[in-house]
Amino acid sequence: MSGILAALTKDHRLAVRIADSAQAFEGVTTLARFHDWFAERRRLDVARVERVALDELDRWATDPATGDIGHDTGRFFTVTGVSAEVAGAAVPAWTQPIVLQPEIGILGILAKEFGGVLHFLVQAKNEPGNPGRVEISPTVQATRSNYTRVHQGNEIPYLDYFRNVRNRRVIADVLQSEQGSWFFQKRNRNIIVETTEEVELREGFVWLTLGQIHRLLAGDTVVNAEARTVLSCLPFSGVGLAASYPSQGQEFRRSLLRSCSEEFGGLHGIGDILSWITDTRSRHEVRARRVPLRDVRLWRRTPEEIAHESGLFFRVMGVRVETGHREVARWSQPLIEPVGIGVNAFLVKQVDGVLHALVHARVQPGYLDIVELAPTVQCTPGNYTWLPAAARPPFLDDVLAAPPGSVRFASLLSEEGGRFYQARNRYMIIETDADHAADPGPDYRWLTLHQLVGLLRHSHYVNIEARSLVTCLHSLASQAS
Amino acid sequence: MSGILAALTKDHRLAVRIADSAQAFEGVTTLARFHDWFAERRRLDVARVERVALDELDRWATDPATGDIGHDTGRFFTVTGVSAEVAGAAVPAWTQPIVLQPEIGILGILAKEFGGVLHFLVQAKNEPGNPGRVEISPTVQATRSNYTRVHQGNEIPYLDYFRNVRNRRVIADVLQSEQGSWFFQKRNRNIIVETTEEVELREGFVWLTLGQIHRLLAGDTVVNAEARTVLSCLPFSGVGLAASYPSQGQEFRRSLLRSCSEEFGGLHGIGDILSWITDTRSRHEVRARRVPLRDVRLWRRTPEEIAHESGLFFRVMGVRVETGHREVARWSQPLIEPVGIGVNAFLVKQVDGVLHALVHARVQPGYLDIVELAPTVQCTPGNYTWLPAAARPPFLDDVLAAPPGSVRFASLLSEEGGRFYQARNRYMIIETDADHAADPGPDYRWLTLHQLVGLLRHSHYVNIEARSLVTCLHSLASQAS
Numbered sequence: 001m002s003g004i005l006a007a008l009t010k011d012h013r014l015a016v017r018i019a020d021s022a023q024a025f026e027g028v029t030t031l032a033r034f035h036d037w038f039a040e041r042r043r044l045d046v047a048r049v050e051r052v053a054l055d056e057l058d059r060w061a062t063d064p065a066t067g068d069i070g071h072d073t074g075r076f077f078t079v080t081g082v083s084a085e086v087a088g089a090a091v092p093a094w095t096q097p098i099v100l101q102p103e104i105g106i107l108g109i110l111a112k113e114f115g116g117v118l119h120f121l122v123q124a125k126n127e128p129g130n131p132g133r134v135e136i137s138p139t140v141q142a143t144r145s146n147y148t149r150v151h152q153g154n155e156i157p158y159l160d161y162f163r164n165v166r167n168r169r170v171i172a173d174v175l176q177s178e179q180g181s182w183f184f185q186k187r188n189r190n191i192i193v194e195t196t197e198e199v200e201l202r203e204g205f206v207w208l209t210l211g212q213i214h215r216l217l218a219g220d221t222v223v224n225a226e227a228r229t230v231l232s233c234l235p236f237s238g239v240g241l242a243a244s245y246p247s248q249g250q251e252f253r254r255s256l257l258r259s260c261s262e263e264f265g266g267l268h269g270i271g272d273i274l275s276w277i278t279d280t281r282s283r284h285e286v287r288a289r290r291v292p293l294r295d296v297r298l299w300r301r302t303p304e305e306i307a308h309e310s311g312l313f314f315r316v317m318g319v320r321v322e323t324g325h326r327e328v329a330r331w332s333q334p335l336i337e338p339v340g341i342g343v344n345a346f347l348v349k350q351v352d353g354v355l356h357a358l359v360h361a362r363v364q365p366g367y368l369d370i371v372e373l374a375p376t377v378q379c380t381p382g383n384y385t386w387l388p389a390a391a392r393p394p395f396l397d398d399v400l401a402a403p404p405g406s407v408r409f410a411s412l413l414s415e416e417g418g419r420f421y422q423a424r425n426r427y428m429i430i431e432t433d434a435d436h437a438a439d440p441g442p443d444y445r446w447l448t449l450h451q452l453v454g455l456l457r458h459s460h461y462v463n464i465e466a467r468s469l470v471t472c473l474h475s476l477a478s479q480a481s
Numbered sequence: 482m483s484g485i486l487a488a489l490t491k492d493h494r495l496a497v498r499i500a501d502s503a504q505a506f507e508g509v510t511t512l513a514r515f516h517d518w519f520a521e522r523r524r525l526d527v528a529r530v531e532r533v534a535l536d537e538l539d540r541w542a543t544d545p546a547t548g549d550i551g552h553d554t555g556r557f558f559t560v561t562g563v564s565a566e567v568a569g570a571a572v573p574a575w576t577q578p579i580v581l582q583p584e585i586g587i588l589g590i591l592a593k594e595f596g597g598v599l600h601f602l603v604q605a606k607n608e609p610g611n612p613g614r615v616e617i618s619p620t621v622q623a624t625r626s627n628y629t630r631v632h633q634g635n636e637i638p639y640l641d642y643f644r645n646v647r648n649r650r651v652i653a654d655v656l657q658s659e660q661g662s663w664f665f666q667k668r669n670r671n672i673i674v675e676t677t678e679e680v681e682l683r684e685g686f687v688w689l690t691l692g693q694i695h696r697l698l699a700g701d702t703v704v705n706a707e708a709r710t711v712l713s714c715l716p717f718s719g720v721g722l723a724a725s726y727p728s729q730g731q732e733f734r735r736s737l738l739r740s741c742s743e744e745f746g747g748l749h750g751i752g753d754i755l756s757w758i759t760d761t762r763s764r765h766e767v768r769a770r771r772v773p774l775r776d777v778r779l780w781r782r783t784p785e786e787i788a789h790e791s792g793l794f795f796r797v798m799g800v801r802v803e804t805g806h807r808e809v810a811r812w813s814q815p816l817i818e819p820v821g822i823g824v825n826a827f828l829v830k831q832v833d834g835v836l837h838a839l840v841h842a843r844v845q846p847g848y849l850d851i852v853e854l855a856p857t858v859q860c861t862p863g864n865y866t867w868l869p870a871a872a873r874p875p876f877l878d879d880v881l882a883a884p885p886g887s888v889r890f891a892s893l894l895s896e897e898g899g900r901f902y903q904a905r906n907r908y909m910i911i912e913t914d915a916d917h918a919a920d921p922g923p924d925y926r927w928l929t930l931h932q933l934v935g936l937l938r939h940s941h942y943v944n945i946e947a948r949s950l951v952t953c954l955h956s957l958a959s960q961a962s
Contacts, residue, residue: 006746007746007750102768103766104762104763106763165756165760170752170753170756173752173755173756173759173760174755174759175759175762175763175850189759189763191756191759265487265488269488271651271654271938272651274654274655274938274939275646275651275654275672278654278655278656278670278672279646279654281585281656282585282587282656282670285584285625287583368849368850369656369849369850369940369941457752457755458755458939459850459941460850460940460941
């Protein structure tokens with residue numbers, strides 16, 4: 001057993017180091033000093049983002065045969081169409097515009113101990129679509145076009161830590177999907193690397209503890225989507241984690257720490273969960289394929305934009321950007337502009353003192369592997385005025401009518417500002433009674449956090465919205481009682 | 482720790498039951514009686530398989546626009562084209578015919594204890610392309626078209642055990658890929674279900690222990706590819722497995738049992754292996770997309786068949802089948818007929834007494850997720866007369882020139898006879914010295930068997946050829962010393 005115990009001990013030690021960092025609200029900087037610095041970054045790192053007509057985007061052209069919108073280098077991304085068929089669904093077939101970007105980007109966070117506490121190097125980064133303009137982002141956030149220098153911009157700071165992991169400690173390293181309704185089969189490498197080397201601190205970067213980042217998550221549009229997805233891949237789960245932080249705080253927080261502790265079983269064993277996911281993938285007959293953008297029905301193109309005839313869902317629009325803080329100082333690009341603010345919410349409940357989250361095995365046209373586990377509710381309520389009544393998501397009323405005391409987390413967070421314009425979702429964690437949704441139907445299951453963290457070591461399991469919520473859940477483990 | 486120990490104990494108990502079944506060479510039937518029965522099945526269950534021209538296949542037609550060959554129902558499968566681009570490869574771009582079958586089939590094996598020993602229900606099944614005609618196959622081997630009754634054939638025996646797993650014990654349940662060079666993104670549900678119910682034994686079926694199936698694997702073209710892939714997903718790995726079968730047999734077998742025992746570490750931790758797989762997927766720029774069959778270059782179509790201009794690789798040909806032992810008694814269909822016999826081989830070596838297999842992170846155009854782990858060598862040597870010298874696979878000479886004493890396993894096994902005509906590969910396991918290929922390059926790694934078994938719980942990791950070899954390796958654990 002010595003090998004197994006050594007491995008468990010090593011995993012446990014890392015989990016405890018992560019949990020320790022989550023308990024630390026002051027590190028090499030204080031939150032007060034961070035806020036001064038961040039306000040200064042927002043003041044300095046300004047960009048002019050101007051709405052321009054799709055037909056007037058510099059270096060972007062519409063293919064006369066397909067109607068697809070692409071860059072003149074053929075790289076970055078293309079706005080194309082997708083045709084989706086989902087047998088038996090409330091909306092069994094539709095077409096829509098979608099972003100095609102078949103390259104794998106890097107979302108990397110560098111970690112390092114200071115004073116015995118793990119810190120994470122984050123960047124105050126301005127993206128044209130960000131509601132908060134400058135938001136906290138991973139150390140490196142780069143498309144392959146970026147890091148192979150297609151547009152001859154400046155070199156990307158700290159990139160080498162992630163391109164060259166030999167002799168460094170890799171804490172997490174996994175390809176994860178992006179928004180399945182806006183991106184066609186897009187994935188990024190979510191990677192966290194720990195170094196013991198001296199690291200030069202560049203302008204616009206700061207070392208924060210996990211507890212500090214968790215505090216910032218509670219603020220609207222401060223921590224960006226890329227930082228949230230990378231942090232969700234932290235192995236914040238181990239044997240005995242609950243015992244390492246005994247009986248602090250309220251019962252909710254204790255149940256959350258037990259949920260991170262592998263010795264506490266869940267409602268379902270991991271074998272049954274994997275079998276259930278296999279079953280949902282076998283059961284849902286889904287065809288999603290690219291079609292020319294000009295063949296997308298019910299969407300209208302004007303010189304300015306592409307919009308659904310109902311005015312709902314999203315628009316494809318264009319911006320011209322001028323900034324002094326990017327690899328390239330001026331550029332134009334299309335962006336996806338969602339209509340309305342979405343809701344991404346986990347219902348959670350305590351089962352035998354262990355917190356469980358209700359996940360939804362969800363079909364979206366952009367997934368490579370049919371379904372991924374999504375939040376209990378993931379939707380933009382306004383869209384249901386146009387969609388058939390049967391399409392209204394289960395559990396939406398539980399979320400919209402949740403009593404204030406049951407709302408454990410609520411924050412308005414942005415989606416990727418390099419592709420989406422002012423895209424915001426309200427991320428919520430809502431606690432329900434232990435007997436709520438005991439039999440939630442064939443596409444839903446109650447999972448513990450350590451089960452979610454185990455699935456997050458692999459691709460194709462947990463979608464980006466649920467990953468954000470995993471990070472939000474983790475942030476509640478570190479909340480002062 | 483009680484939850485973890487309980488889970489480990491439960492996993493261990495299942496692993497021991499599997500290992501016990503692997504040690505049992507006699508069960509409810511003896512091998513001698515099996516061979517009589519099997520000979521009788523081969524005598525009774527005959528089929529007339531006649532080569533016919535592609536242009537004369539009943540109910541199959543060539544689409545005038547695309548050249549694709551499809552069934553008049555639009556179902557079963559389509560022969561179409563694929564265009565593959567692999568940046569930096571010896572052959573950086575090519576097109577080829579490929580089988581498109583976007584449905585998920587079921588490959589299911591039913592398990593049940595008799596006299597305290599796990600038995601597996603297998604079928605003596607005739608497929609038109611099988612070199613051995615009748616071969617041992619899973620309990621259920623059905624495409625979605627089959628089991629949703631598109632062609633109004635007979636009902637599929639035992640199907641309900643796999644479509645309705647509630648209240649049954651699921652031993653394994655995972656979507657796995659098929660041959661990545663002949664199938665475009667095809668996957669099947671590999672599922673093993675244990676029942677305690679009475680099971681009626683139908684004609685053509687037999688209960689065998691794992692040890693008996695392992696013995697049959699040593700014979701040429703007896704155990705079919707579908708049975709091999711399902712059996713590879715058995716969780717034949719647990720803590721303390723080596724200790725449960727102490728010091729029997731030779732050192733090779735002991736090192737193999739240690740390789741199945743999770744307490745023995747490997748050369749690389751599982752986190753490093755996952756990071757390596759992520760790295761290979763990020764590093765290889767691969768584009769594989771469907772193209773019309775008529776746009777496939779260097780392949781010539783005649784009324785009879787489609788063949789590569791070199792005469793190498795494979796042909797698309799047609800057969801007419803007449804049988805009394807199928808859901809439908811007469812049908813025609815296209816098949817892929819490989820040219821030459823392939824070699825699928827693992828190099829294995831003992832590292833600190835633990836057997837490791839050298840896996841290759843391999844790009845093939847049919848994979849959904851860029852690369853899967855393949856055998857050390859997977860090729861048809863004859864094809865390299867046409868391909869550039871740089872395409873010759875590493876380690877091929879180690880396999881072709883292996884001294885007889887180092888060959889631990891060698892058997893000529895078939896690939897799926899429902900899609901491939903007389904497709905055979907020589908499956909080999911070859912032991913090398915502990916210092917062999919210590920630094921095998923960026924696309925190869927030495928893995929233990931329990932690491933492979935761990936990856937096999939998930940999709941997209943281990944390709945079908947390597948899965949067959951995992952089953953062959955397991956068969957050596959049960960060899961009488």
